Amino acid sequence: MPNATPVIHLDIRNSSQSAPGWVNVNASNGEPYAYRYTGGDDGAGGIQLRVGQGRDTAPLQLDADRRYHIRDPGGCVFTGDTQAQLSWNGNGNYAGSIVDANTQVETAKYTMNVVDSGNGDCIIPCDPIIKNDP
Structure with missing residues (x-):
């Protein structure tokens, strides 16, 4: 049976x-936004497993x-996934799942x-x- 990371919100x-836990970014139109992850393995949206x-x-x-909704296609993009461990299972609405094969050591981002x-899409x-730890 696969492992299950606690739900990421x-x-x-x-x-x-300016409150703790929020990350400020600029959207594709240059305007300021902020996001905050909770849940996951670290309480901040991160996933960390042992290979x-x-x-x-x-x-x-x-x-x-x-x-707000998750973009489809391109809702979840992985960087640093050099071992092809990660995939996205979602349809562009408000939820989905990140699947980690967890067979190789790597540190990646989603x-x-x-x-x-x-606001103009x-x-x-x-x-x-x-992070997949050894």
Whole structure:
């Protein structure tokens, strides 16, 4: 049976935030946004596993205003996945799952690309870390 990372929650705001846990970014239109991950293995959207402990499925839920949705296609983009361990199972709405084969050591990132349909369909990139430890 695969491992299961605790549900990852993603919240978005259409302005910069100064409270702890929020990350400020600029959307594709140059405007400021902030996102915050909770849940996951580290409480901040991260996934961390030991290689060989089985495939992991990390459910992700977008908990923001319904004007935001996960982009489809291209909702989840992986960088640093040199061992082809990661895949996305989602359909562009408000939820999906990151699947980690967890057979090779690597440190990668996933970027959730969230669309703001209330602001010209601009895209907000949100990216925590995934780590497969030896």
